[in-house]
Amino acid sequence: MNTDSAQKGPKSSPPEREPPGADDPSRRRFRNMLGQFATGVAVITTLDKGGAQLGVTCNSFTSLSLDPPLILWSIANSSLSGPAFTNGKAFAVNVLEASQEDLAMRFAKTGADKFAGVPWHEGLEGVPLLEGCVAYMECRVDARYPGGDHEIILGAVERFVNLALAPLLFHSGEFRHFS
Numbered sequence: 001m002n003t004d005s006a007q008k009g010p011k012s013s014p015p016e017r018e019p020p021g022a023d024d025p026s027r028r029r030f031r032n033m034l035g036q037f038a039t040g041v042a043v044i045t046t047l048d049k050g051g052a053q054l055g056v057t058c059n060s061f062t063s064l065s066l067d068p069p070l071i072l073w074s075i076a077n078s079s080l081s082g083p084a085f086t087n088g089k090a091f092a093v094n095v096l097e098a099s100q101e102d103l104a105m106r107f108a109k110t111g112a113d114k115f116a117g118v119p120w121h122e123g124l125e126g127v128p129l130l131e132g133c134v135a136y137m138e139c140r141v142d143a144r145y146p147g148g149d150h151e152i153i154l155g156a157v158e159r160f161v162n163l164a165l166a167p168l169l170f171h172s173g174e175f176r177h178f179s
C-alpha cells in the first residue's frame with residue numbers, strides 16, 4: 001500500500017468501548033503505536049441463533065492461506081456478537097468502499113440495531129451482504145483460538161466477489177482515503 005497517497009478522512013472518531021485501565025498511558029502508547037499499521041476496514045456479518053442480523057466493524061482482518069482458502073480476524077471478548085461465531089457458522093466479510101465511513105461507524109457501536117435502513121441482501125445461509133462494498137468473502141468458522149482480550153477466528157472462504165472499487169482505509173485512529 002502506498003501510504004504517501006493516503007489522505008485523512010473526515011474528522012469523525014470511531015466509537016469504541018474502553019475496558020478498565022484504558023486510560024493507562026502505557027496501554028495508550030502501545031495502541032497508538034499499533035495504529036501506525038494502516039489497514040482496510042470490513043464489516044463482519046452473521047446471524048444469531050434466532051436469525052437476527054449481527055455486524056461488527058473490523059480492521060483485524062487478514063489473509064491467511066491460499067490453499068485451502070483461509071482468512072482470519074479477531075473479535076474482542078467483550079463483543080456481544082462474539083458467541084455467534086461458533087464452529088461451522090456462516091459469516092461474511094464485507095470490505096468497505098471509500099465512501100462507507102458511515103457504515104464503519106454504525107457497525108462499531110455495540111448492541112444497537114445496526115441494520116436499520118442499511119441496504120443488504122442475503123448471502124450464504126441468509127447472512128447479510130451489505131450493498132456497495134469493494135469485496136465480499138462468504139466463509140464458515142474453521143477454528144477459534146484464544147488471544148488475550150480477543151479471540152482469533154479462522155474463516156474458510158466458500159465464495160467471494162471482487163468489485164475492485166476504492167477501499168476505505170484506517171490509520172492512526174482515523175478513517176482515510178487514497179487520493
Ligand SMILES: Cc1cc2nc3c(=O)[nH]c(=O)nc-3n(C[C@H](O)[C@H](O)[C@H](O)COP(=O)(O)O)c2cc1C
Pocket residue numbers: 014015016017041055056057058059060061073074075076078079080081082104105107108109110111112170
Ligand atoms: C475501525 C474499527 C476497527 C475495529 N476492529 C475491530 C476488530 O477487529 N475486532 C473487534 O472485536 N472489534 C473491532 N472494532 C470495534 C467493534 O466494531 C465494536 O466493538 C463492535 O461493533 C461491538 O459490537 P457488539 O458488541 O454488538 O458485538 C473496531 C472498530 C473500529 C471503529
